[in-house]
Amino acid sequence: MNNKRLITTIIFLLISTAVIWFGFYYNVTFYGKHFAQNIPKTIDGMNSREIIMDQHTLDILETEDVLFREYRRHGEFENPLYLCIIFSENNRKVAHPPELC
Incomplete structure (x- = not known):
C-alpha cells in the first residue's frame, strides 16, 4: 500500500x-507587435520608420517584444522624435531604473 x-x-x-x-x-x-499596430505611424504630420534594435540591446532588455520608431516631418532632418516601447505583460523584470543602463 x-x-x-x-x-x-x-x-x-x-x-x-x-x-x-x-x-x-x-x-x-x-503581444507587443499586436498592440503596436494601434500606435499611429503618422503623428501630427510626422512620418515614422521602424528602427531595428541590435541583438546586444535585446539581450540586455531580455525581450524581443520592442517597438522602436523614429518620427520626422517630410524634408526635415533635424529634431527627430524617437518612440521606444518595451512590452512586458508577464515579465516585469525588464523594467528597471535608468541607473542600471
Missing part, C-alpha cells in the same frame, strides 16, 4: 513538473 502511494505521488509530481515547465517557460507569446 505504501509503495502504491509513493508511485502515485511520484507520477503526480512528474506530470505537474512537465505542465509547469512547458506551460510557463516554453509558451512565450509576444
Whole structure:
C-alpha cells in the first residue's frame, strides 16, 4: 500500500513538473507587435520608420517584444522624435531604473 502511494505521488509530481515547465517557460507569446499596430505611424504630420534594435540591446532588455520608431516631418532632418516601447505583460523584470543602463 505504501509503495502504491509513493508511485502515485511520484507520477503526480512528474506530470505537474512537465505542465509547469512547458506551460510557463516554453509558451512565450509576444503581444507587443499586436498592440503596436494601434500606435499611429503618422503623428501630427510626422512620418515614422521602424528602427531595428541590435541583438546586444535585446539581450540586455531580455525581450524581443520592442517597438522602436523614429518620427520626422517630410524634408526635415533635424529634431527627430524617437518612440521606444518595451512590452512586458508577464515579465516585469525588464523594467528597471535608468541607473542600471
